[in-house]
Amino acid sequence: SNQRMALVALRRGVRLSRHLSAPVYCRRFTDLTNVELVVKFPNQRWQSLTSRARKLSDAILPVRCRFCSSAANNGGDERDNGDERDGDEKDSDDKKDVDGTSREAVEEKDQDEQISVGGPGFALSAVNVPEVFPNVPVIAINRHPVFPRFMKMIEISDASLMDLIRRKAKLGQPWVGVFLKKDSSHEGDTVADVSDVYPVGIFAHVSELHDMNDRMRLLLMGHRRIKISEKYEESEELSQSDGTEKPESEETQPSLDAVAEPLLMVVTENMESQPFESNQEIKALQAEVIKTIRDIVALNPLFREALSNLMESGKRVVDHPAYLADFGAALTSAESAQLQEVLEEEDISKRLLLTLELLKKELAIVTLQQKLGKEVEEKIGKTQRKYLLQEQLKIIKRELGLEKDDKDAVADKFQERIKDSVVPDAVRDVIEEELQKLSYLDNHSAEFSVTRNYLDWLTSIPWGVHSEENFDISRAREILDEDHYGLQDIKERILEFIAVSQLNKSVQGKILCFVGPPGVGKTSIARSIARALNRKYFRFSVGGMTDVAEIKGHRRTYVGAMPGKAIQCLKKTQTSNPLVVIDEVDKIGRGFQGDPASALLELLDPEQNSGFLDHYLDVPVDLSKVLFICTGNVTDTIPGPLQDRMEIIQVSGYVEDEKKAIAQQYLIPVARTASGVKESEVDITEDALASLIKQYCRESGVRNLQKHVEKIFRKAALQIVEKTEETVAITPDNLHKFVGNPVFLSDRMYDSTPPGVVMGLAWTAMGGSTLYVESALKHSVEGEKSEPSLETTGQLGAVMQESAKIAYTFAKSFLSKHQPDNKFFDKAAIHIHVPAGATPKDGPSAGCTIVSALLSLAMNKSARQNIAMTGEVSLTGKVLPVGGIKEKTIAARRDGVTCVVIPEGNRKDYEELPDFIREGMEVHFAENYRDLYTILFPQQ
Numbered sequence: 001s002n003q004r005m006a007l008v009a010l011r012r013g014v015r016l017s018r019h020l021s022a023p024v025y026c027r028r029f030t031d032l033t034n035v036e037l038v039v040k041f042p043n044q045r046w047q048s049l050t051s052r053a054r055k056l057s058d059a060i061l062p063v064r065c066r067f068c069s070s071a072a073n074n075g076g077d078e079r080d081n082g083d084e085r086d087g088d089e090k091d092s093d094d095k096k097d098v099d100g101t102s103r104e105a106v107e108e109k110d111q112d113e114q115i116s117v118g119g120p121g122f123a124l125s126a127v128n129v130p131e132v133f134p135n136v137p138v139i140a141i142n143r144h145p146v147f148p149r150f151m152k153m154i155e156i157s158d159a160s161l162m163d164l165i166r167r168k169a170k171l172g173q174p175w176v177g178v179f180l181k182k183d184s185s186h187e188g189d190t191v192a193d194v195s196d197v198y199p200v201g202i203f204a205h206v207s208e209l210h211d212m213n214d215r216m217r218l219l220l221m222g223h224r225r226i227k228i229s230e231k232y233e234e235s236e237e238l239s240q241s242d243g244t245e246k247p248e249s250e251e252t253q254p255s256l257d258a259v260a261e262p263l264l265m266v267v268t269e270n271m272e273s274q275p276f277e278s279n280q281e282i283k284a285l286q287a288e289v290i291k292t293i294r295d296i297v298a299l300n301p302l303f304r305e306a307l308s309n310l311m312e313s314g315k316r317v318v319d320h321p322a323y324l325a326d327f328g329a330a331l332t333s334a335e336s337a338q339l340q341e342v343l344e345e346e347d348i349s350k351r352l353l354l355t356l357e358l359l360k361k362e363l364a365i366v367t368l369q370q371k372l373g374k375e376v377e378e379k380i381g382k383t384q385r386k387y388l389l390q391e392q393l394k395i396i397k398r399e400l401g402l403e404k405d406d407k408d409a410v411a412d413k414f415q416e417r418i419k420d421s422v423v424p425d426a427v428r429d430v431i432e433e434e435l436q437k438l439s440y441l442d443n444h445s446a447e448f449s450v451t452r453n454y455l456d457w458l459t460s461i462p463w464g465v466h467s468e469e470n471f472d473i474s475r476a477r478e479i480l481d482e483d484h485y486g487l488q489d490i491k492e493r494i495l496e497f498i499a500v501s502q503l504n505k506s507v508q509g510k511i512l513c514f515v516g517p518p519g520v521g522k523t524s525i526a527r528s529i530a531r532a533l534n535r536k537y538f539r540f541s542v543g544g545m546t547d548v549a550e551i552k553g554h555r556r557t558y559v560g561a562m563p564g565k566a567i568q569c570l571k572k573t574q575t576s577n578p579l580v581v582i583d584e585v586d587k588i589g590r591g592f593q594g595d596p597a598s599a600l601l602e603l604l605d606p607e608q609n610s611g612f613l614d615h616y617l618d619v620p621v622d623l624s625k626v627l628f629i630c631t632g633n634v635t636d637t638i639p640g641p642l643q644d645r646m647e648i649i650q651v652s653g654y655v656e657d658e659k660k661a662i663a664q665q666y667l668i669p670v671a672r673t674a675s676g677v678k679e680s681e682v683d684i685t686e687d688a689l690a691s692l693i694k695q696y697c698r699e700s701g702v703r704n705l706q707k708h709v710e711k712i713f714r715k716a717a718l719q720i721v722e723k724t725e726e727t728v729a730i731t732p733d734n735l736h737k738f739v740g741n742p743v744f745l746s747d748r749m750y751d752s753t754p755p756g757v758v759m760g761l762a763w764t765a766m767g768g769s770t771l772y773v774e775s776a777l778k779h780s781v782e783g784e785k786s787e788p789s790l791e792t793t794g795q796l797g798a799v800m801q802e803s804a805k806i807a808y809t810f811a812k813s814f815l816s817k818h819q820p821d822n823k824f825f826d827k828a829a830i831h832i833h834v835p836a837g838a839t840p841k842d843g844p845s846a847g848c849t850i851v852s853a854l855l856s857l858a859m860n861k862s863a864r865q866n867i868a869m870t871g872e873v874s875l876t877g878k879v880l881p882v883g884g885i886k887e888k889t890i891a892a893r894r895d896g897v898t899c900v901v902i903p904e905g906n907r908k909d910y911e912e913l914p915d916f917i918r919e920g921m922e923v924h925f926a927e928n929y930r931d932l933y934t935i936l937f938p939q940q
Helices: 002-020 076-083 087-094 103-112 159-170 234-242 280-299 301-312 315-319 321-331 336-344 348-400 408-417 425-440 446-460 473-483 488-504 522-533 565-573 596-603 640-644 656-675 686-695 703-721 798-818 847-859 885-894 904-911 929-936
Strands: 024-031 034-039 047-052 121-123 135-141 151-156 175-180 200-211 216-231 265-270 510-515 537-541 579-583 627-632 647-650 682-684 728-730 757-764 767-777 789-793 829-833 867-869 899-903 922-926
Touching (some): 135 151, 135 216, 159 175, 159 216, 175 216, 175 336, 200 265, 280 321, 408 446, 425 446, 446 565, 488 647, 510 522, 537 565, 596 640, 757 847, 757 885, 789 798, 798 929, 829 847, 847 929, 867 929, 899 929, 922 929
Parallel strands (some): 135 175, 510 627, 510 647, 579 627, 682 728, 789 829
Antiparallel strands (some): 024 034, 034 047, 121 200, 135 265, 175 200, 216 265
């Protein structure tokens, strides 16, 4: 009976807590026979219900007593003394409840409200929502907040939070605070601080609880808005609940209701909406919200369930603006911040306006969704209908014996490709014939695969398709100047090509060939030309190619046969007028599979490529609209017939000023971007750039210069990352730290040429260069054994050896006329050497230089200093024109030569040179060697 009385006392406290919106907690629990419950009224005195029992078991009373956070109980001890009366008086007090009902009635009513804890999941009994319940556990959720009168199913797995929920449920306090996390990426059930969640949340009731040991599933019912006041401190509750300071020994004892960290509980306060009057604005907003909700429900059936729940709640929910705003916001799939803004808004009209805005966005999304859904359904329905009809047709044909296998799809695909193309009649006849053949072949046969691949190539070619060409000359000039510095000959030729196309109002084709040293931009400018002309770009290299099939394709009888590069280009670019770059045309090989250079004759012949016949396709293909650009380093190895079909444009090397401009405008910005270095962090001075060009990068192109600039920025980036330098300045003094020691220590081999040594100019595949011709006596001319002879070294070719013999003969004749008393050549054994010995040399343009060196040796007079020459000399002294004037002039300027002698026949070539190359250069034109002699030896 005492145990039952204890249960009755506990249940009465729970009932008081529920009806009076006040927490119940254990005031005294000294042993198992003395239990005291205290209920805190908001603004009234404390009431004590005490019942002593001889034995209290956890199995009978599974309750963990906990001190609630409330104000201190003033005068509680005095009331406690008065409440401890004898057993008879207490029995009489216990017979009636605070509301005047008898003990039996209370017990009978309490049986209905008893909490069931017998299974893994249980439902909490329906209770009245307390108006004030400040201390609640925090359940942090992601994405969508909970709105009042809405239910939400959540699942938690945090052990501390689950333990707290279990104890709250057993205490009859199934109340929680549901708050939205600020960081949506945080997946935990608990948060470390109140700053991790939004301050405004929902006071919710745990309607259903399913405990699965390792996780817990809760069905929450939102009731009202609450706002976090502060973080809940349990130590304060202990002192406030008792009203007196506890002894030190008692504080050290473990408390039964201690909650382990990191669980977060907060002190909250109710958040009331601002008072409002039902004016015209609010009524209009309500009507628009209801209309928008109806439109959404009509378009999306998923919202009908939520609407039915609303209608079950009664008309009052629709008529009440606050509930209507919450309902509308809960229907949407808006962002978390927007929904939280609705939750935090206290002004009803503003809340309705925010909800209406979200509903309108949702309506737009639902409308678009329905539109897309209808389109997809119509497409699927049409496709399915077509598929069914096709399958039925196939079955009918198969039954009638008209068709063995499914080949219609393949044929339809090929027909679809050429439906809108302008296919020549001859080609269309071949396609139709092959399609007819394909329909009778077995799809597992080898011939079927060959025919299908052949049709695939035939129908993939863009018959009659042209890209729209750019006829704007100013725009083309701007693009060409933007990508490349110099190269005026090429740019002018492309602009002429555009002008002709514009006047003819048609797409033109042409075959150009850029010849020049490596690294001057032959291939890269071709890409810029394609961009300037608005043509598709395709490039392939023929360097080392030995198979004719690479150009004209394989026969279809071979396994793995495919068309040549020209047809592959058309398929890839899908246009009949692309720009095709054929690289390394001067390095085509020749093997047992044929001569590719001869195969290029048809491809690059303007009169023949309009009907180019590929071995694989075996139908004529029009390539007359294609702009072919070939590149090479020399023309000597290009066959004559192939040269005759191309317009050759010589691309010369760059001088120091051009290299410096290219480096500043193109190479340095590209290298800076590639290395990730800021402009303010690395600075290459002009003097350092000039030293880099002179001492490291003397070649005609800029490829080596680009490598050195990239190397500088890589090393500078390393210093910046290692924080050894904040800013790096490259000067001539520290340049070697970035690119190593200089490759060229001096500009020339001789600062001052001695007798018998003269500087000449030569052309190479790498550009122009200077070279010295050295002549010396093998032994003294005064000796008795001295006999006239001539010996040459330096890996001279056959042509250059002949030039040396001609120069030796002419020098003896010239000296005998001008200095009859000089008998040097009668006894001199002369040795001529052209350094460097490891470099092969050939060509006739060294004739004047060899004659000058022999005369200088014979007269024992040094030639004029700082002079260089070029030109072929005949036996009669005529100075004949030579090639490579621009490269030779650039080489002379690069080596600091201020005076050059050029054949009179090359005057026109020199006058075509840019002004910056000719500037500061003293030039003499020699028609006869006597003109050169007076310049070289003015004292004679």
